[in-house]
Amino acid sequence: MMTLTAMEHDISTPAAREKFFMCLYESAFPVVGKFVSSRGGTFQDAKDIFQDALVIFYEKTREGNLSVEVSDEAYVLGIAKHLWIRKFNHDKSTVPLDEREAVTLPDHYFPTVESGKLVSFLARAGKRCMELLQAFYYEKRSADQIRNAFGYGSAHSATVQKFKCLEKVRDMVRSKSVTYEDFTE
DSSP states (O other): OOOOOTTTSOOOSHHHHHHHHHHHHHHHHHHHHHHHHHTTOOHHHHHHHHHHHHHHHHHHHHHTOOOOSSOHHHHHHHHHHHHHHHHHHHHHHOOOHHHHHTOOOOGGGSOOBOHHHHHHHHHHHOHHHHHHHIIIIISOOOHHHHHHHHTOSSHHHHHHHHHHHHHHHHHHHHHTTOOGGGGBO
């Protein structure tokens, strides 16, 4: 097994860089693959993580921010381990959609909204606000679509106007001392 060090090798030419990274790939990828596999990852996961680690390693060598006190293989392995652990922790906290669908919540879990009170507050905020909020929340239109439909100068202006409308409704709710429970049955 050949120990490589980017600082000792000239990797300024494409051919030298390719040779260096091929040697690094041959020596370090099997270790990364074994690490990822032992922690529940697939071969594709290992390839993705290793490629990301190589990109980070290459960027650090180009910037001159690499102070390797160990071999390049160990450095790349450290990056790959860090990336895999971060990905594994992130993926562990998410649940695939098909698994979420298996969980059914009782009907009483979601309170029903008494639409009369809510609509009256929205109506008091004004027709334009009511239409704008309906477009955002019920029709699920994007800010650009709303900008075009309502004639705003930019998507940001449409978003700002949405928040102003929401604030009008909130102020009315606060002034009437209405609580969340007043809107649910």
